[in-house]
Amino acid sequence: MLILKSVDDRGVSVRQGWRERAGVRDGLIADLYESALSPGDVPGVIARINAFLDCDGVHIIGWDESKNEVLASLVLGSHIQGAETAYLSHYQAIDPRRRMGLQSPTGIVVACHDELDDRYVSASEFYQDFLIPHGPRYVAGGNIFRDGGKNVHVAFNHLVGRPRFEGPKRDALGGLMFHLARWMRMMVRADWLREAAASGQASIDLLAHGVVFFDDAGSVLHANPSAVRILGGQLGRVNLGLSGMGDGSAIEAHVRAVAITRKPHALTAQRQDRLLHLTLSPLPRNAGAGLLGLGNIARPTGALTGLHHRASVVMTVRVKEGRGDSGVGVLVKRWGLTPAEKALVRALMAGTSPAEHAERRGVKISTVRSQVRAVLEKSGASSLRQLLIMLRP
Known part of the structure; x- marks a missing residue:
């Protein structure tokens, strides 16, 4: 000018x-x-x-x-x-x-x-x-x-x-x-x-079973909290620390195969002492909506929200354990619950409210609330609803 x-x-x-x-x-x-x-x-x-x-x-x-x-x-x-x-x-x-x-x-x-x-x-x-x-x-x-x-x-x-x-x-x-x-x-x-992408990710992060998103090459783009609890710090490692797959191949190879064929694939694997059921499914090619919008233009951050735009394959992870009370027993043992916390968990599964449980046990409701907080912390659940989903046979 x-x-x-x-x-x-x-x-x-x-x-x-x-x-x-x-x-x-x-x-x-x-x-x-x-x-x-x-x-x-x-x-x-x-x-x-x-x-x-x-x-x-x-x-x-x-x-x-x-x-x-x-x-x-x-x-x-x-x-x-x-x-x-x-x-x-x-x-x-x-x-x-x-x-x-x-x-x-x-x-x-x-x-x-x-x-x-x-x-x-x-x-x-x-x-x-x-x-x-x-x-x-x-x-x-x-x-x-x-x-x-x-x-x-x-x-x-x-x-x-x-x-x-x-x-x-x-x-x-x-x-x-x-x-x-x-x-x-x-x-x-x-x-x-x-906003739609962020809402979708928030819903995925609340799921009780693990969900992991990969790109075409098998690299992890996002894992919800349940997947992190199941797989631990292995998400950044080759093969996610998994073993015992039937054909002896790595999980990345299965991801690449699903990305190419666009056909879902189920398999089992070992993670330490747990048997995991894995399901790999292709995402629609136009489904990655990692777009950023206006938000509050007074304080724009540019931070990425929503699912990553390169996501190609989604894997669900479930721990294969016994059904019914025996399956609950495995979880209770793994979480290291006290006898009182175990009794609370079984009462909640039977449909008993925390207040009813306090009355039946003859304890204060504040005591039961403290037990609820302890169980949520030990299990990694964010709410009683998510805890009951995790305990569902």
Whole structure:
């Protein structure tokens, strides 16, 4: 970009002109769309767009109009970052630009001076008590997302003493607004995918039996807590520390075979003194949804959530033990339960509540609750429900 300078009648250097440098905008647009999958990159990309336009700061703000609540806020620019707290606590409710954004079509640039003249500004609490004291005077931007009462607006700022958004800069901003609107739709869609993937992983992590995900080469991508308890620290080792497979081959070979043939395969293996039943199943080729979305753009982390996008084969792991009371006895022995804890476990399996068990044993409910916590800790279960699933014959 080329910035022209002159001196006003007060002797102050003023930036008057702006011209776009060829080729810069294309790279910024590419970075913008790419950030839809990497929310940690969003602040940097928006800051580069702000610099490209030679603006003094930018604010992306989202509202749920039906609840009159702020959904997200991203502020960039040293002059306006310190004003975000005051804005969110009070001034966002009287921000005239919010109404302008709601009335304008999505992806179309509007400027404050299009509707708000100097007379309005001089009498406006928003301008006189908030915006101008923090530096900005002229603002341009508009709505970049609108759906179901949820709206996201963007505002680029010029500080006091700088000109209105006009000429080539406004034209350039108008071209970028189209892309900002498409980008925001991508961000919201990616966020839905991220939430779905995270919910799926949370459900898998609650399962009582072990679940392990592999890529095509047989490398472990994710294991739920039950698989970690069964396989221990072997998940990072060749063959997962398993032995005794019928054909003598390693588990990685079976994973690769399932990945190629796309046919499920069941086998048994030994892990220390336990016999394990393993089932390998192929995942649909388009099932890996490890996408990252918007989340809270005020604090983007970029942390991977959901199942890994390279997952190709899933393995379930079950310990083959006796049925009924004998199977429970094996687990009780392995967990090292006290006689009182064993009695509690058997009562719970029979459908007795902790309160009923306390009454029958003639002990305080607080004692039984302590026993419940001890059993959960020793078994590795996260809840009584999961404990009963683990004990199910």
